[in-house]
Amino acid sequence: MSSRSTTGFPSPADPFREEPLDLNSLLISNRASTFLMRSAGSIPGWSIEEGDILVVDRSCDVRRGGLAVVTRDGRLALWEATRDGAPVWGTVRAIVRVLRHG
Amino acid sequence: MFALCDCNNFYASCERLFRPDLASRPVAVLSNNDGCVIARSSEVKALGVPMGAPYFKEEGRFRHFGVEVFSSNYPLYEEISRRVTETLRSMVPDVEIYSIDEAFLHVDTLPPAMADPGGFCREIRERVLRWTGIPVSIGTGSTKTLAKAANRIAKRDPACDGVFVMPDGKGADVHLGSIDIGDVWGVGFRNAPKFRRLGIRTAKDLKYTDEEWLKQRFTIGEARSSRELNGRICFPFAETPKPRKSIRVSRSFGEPVTDVHTLREAVSSFAFSAAETLRGEGSAASKLHLFITTNPFGREPRYANAASFRFDVPTCRNTEITGRALACLERVYSGGYAYKKAGVILTDLVDASNVQRHLYSVERDRREETLMKTIDRLNLELGRGAIFTASMGIEGRRSWGMRRGHVSPRYTTHWDELPAVLPPGEAPKQ
Numbered sequence: 137m138s139s140r141s142t143t144g145f146p147s148p149a150d151p152f153r154e155e156p157l158d159l160n161s162l163l164i165s166n167r168a169s170t171f172l173m174r175s176a177g178s179i180p181g182w183s184i185e186e187g188d189i190l191v192v193d194r195s196c197d198v199r200r201g202g203l204a205v206v207t208r209d210g211r212l213a214l215w216e217a218t219r220d221g222a223p224v225w226g227t228v229r230a231i232v233r234v235l236r237h238g
Numbered sequence: 239m240f241a242l243c244d245c246n247n248f249y250a251s252c253e254r255l256f257r258p259d260l261a262s263r264p265v266a267v268l269s270n271n272d273g274c275v276i277a278r279s280s281e282v283k284a285l286g287v288p289m290g291a292p293y294f295k296e297e298g299r300f301r302h303f304g305v306e307v308f309s310s311n312y313p314l315y316e317e318i319s320r321r322v323t324e325t326l327r328s329m330v331p332d333v334e335i336y337s338i339d340e341a342f343l344h345v346d347t348l349p350p351a352m353a354d355p356g357g358f359c360r361e362i363r364e365r366v367l368r369w370t371g372i373p374v375s376i377g378t379g380s381t382k383t384l385a386k387a388a389n390r391i392a393k394r395d396p397a398c399d400g401v402f403v404m405p406d407g408k409g410a411d412v413h414l415g416s417i418d419i420g421d422v423w424g425v426g427f428r429n430a431p432k433f434r435r436l437g438i439r440t441a442k443d444l445k446y447t448d449e450e451w452l453k454q455r456f457t458i459g460e461a462r463s464s465r466e467l468n469g470r471i472c473f474p475f476a477e478t479p480k481p482r483k484s485i486r487v488s489r490s491f492g493e494p495v496t497d498v499h500t501l502r503e504a505v506s507s508f509a510f511s512a513a514e515t516l517r518g519e520g521s522a523a524s525k526l527h528l529f530i531t532t533n534p535f536g537r538e539p540r541y542a543n544a545a546s547f548r549f550d551v552p553t554c555r556n557t558e559i560t561g562r563a564l565a566c567l568e569r570v571y572s573g574g575y576a577y578k579k580a581g582v583i584l585t586d587l588v589d590a591s592n593v594q595r596h597l598y599s600v601e602r603d604r605r606e607e608t609l610m611k612t613i614d615r616l617n618l619e620l621g622r623g624a625i626f627t628a629s630m631g632i633e634g635r636r637s638w639g640m641r642r643g644h645v646s647p648r649y650t651t652h653w654d655e656l657p658a659v660l661p662p663g664e665a666p667k668q
Contacts, residue, residue: 167324173656177661189656212658213661
């Protein structure tokens with residue numbers, strides 16, 4: 137019913153058209169530097185469960201108290217940033233969980 | 239001024255991105271079908287493994303030195319390449335993609351870049367590494383050929399730290415003198431021996447060779463290279479790449495194919511893939527070529543043949559392209575041979591939007607077009623191979639499929655292949 141395909145009168149709502157919400161715009165601020173990963177375990181303090189998707193951005197700095205992906209013993213691992221300066225792979229910006237029973 | 243940004247050992251760097259354990263280990267990537275080595279980390283280069291070395295020859299050495307071997311994972315490389323380009327565009331508006339791992343940057347319009355090209359390139363390098371995890375080298379020069387030469391120096395000389403600015407005029411000579419004639423952009427390895435015989439051994443020698451003399455002995459191409467080395471632009475910045483002249487999908491089979499049914503599946507699959515690429519570029523093909531061949535080096539009876547078909551109206555439809563490819567196959571197929579390779583080539587490409595349509599087939603065309611678009615979208619959203627034509631056979635049962643014994647996950651394009659992250663343990667050591 138988009139007004140673009142009508143042949144009659146233009147929609148009075150046309151000047152008020154807005155883009156519908158897109159989850160990407162909420163979760164991803166930098167497409168080039170954002171990678172999706174999957175948590176291999178649960179972390180109760182962060183309400184993270186095994187299988188949750190982590191939105192990891194390499195371009196932003198991890199804040200003290202934030203959650204980061206680091207390199208540990210040659211593997212990617214989560215790290216609660218308790219101090220500055222640790223070598224991080226990226227910063228966890230969001231956690232996504234799709235409910236399977238829904 | 240041009241800058242050439244080139245990803246270091248790109249495929250190997252992609253394989254390392256989600257595998258920190260490979261950070262300082264030797265990594266090699268193999269071509270389709272695990273045939274030969276097409277990417278080497280610096281450690282593998284240091285072992286003296288040449289580019290294109292057949293894998294079976296290197297296998298023993300690789301095992302001895304603990305080289306981590308990967309089959310090529312193009313979905314991953316393609317996606318990381320897109321990220322590198324996007325990062326470059328965040329700093330330089332004019333980016334000309336030259337190949338999957340190289341891009342020319344046009345920096346003339348950027349005052350900070352012109353004021354301090356070296357500093358600006360180092361910033362680009364740091365951002366690409368930080369955002370995408372891919373190390374790059376950048377060389378600048380007043381022409382593309384000089385930028386390419388500068389890039390070579392940036393990559394080879396550790397003191398450069400990945401960035402080299404080629405000076406203008408005579409200042410460039412000492413650097414150009416260190417570059418072998420065969421490594422000059424546009425010269426090519428075939429002409430290098432002839433140049434050497436004539437006493438032209440380096441980029442500097444070519445720079446000071448008379449242009450008319452070059453035109454007589456070689457071609458206009460070599461004369462242009464010489465002119466570019468002198469700082470005169472022959473290859474201007476072109477943001478939109480030229481449309482391709484042909485699309486070729488061919489593959490060596492994992493196992494030799496002896497029956498026509500399997501060959502039909504393979505040819506259908508190549509035709510499908512070629513048509514998909516064709517539509518992706520907004521082109522239509524006027525001509526189709528098909529070839530089949532046995533192993534040219536084998537001891538079994540040899541056979542090779544090819545057939546072509548010209549479309550009345552240029553097309554990008556699966557049905558037509560697959561149908562004609564199969565018809566060509568029937569014409570050239572001969573029983574009793576073990577086929578090693580087949581391929582479909584689409585040529586005489588035109589802009590699909592300019593194709594003259596038959597007067598009576600507009601409605602059918604429209605429906606076909608919708609179908610093609612739907613197939614392409616589903617394959618994009620659900621992953622390659624979600625929709626295919628029945629004549630392609632079913633994956634997993636395709637004996638002709640590629641041999642890819644060492645392929646890594648499609649980390650960035652498939653939900654069930656995402657990199658895994660371990661829960662926190664102890665704080666990492668600094």
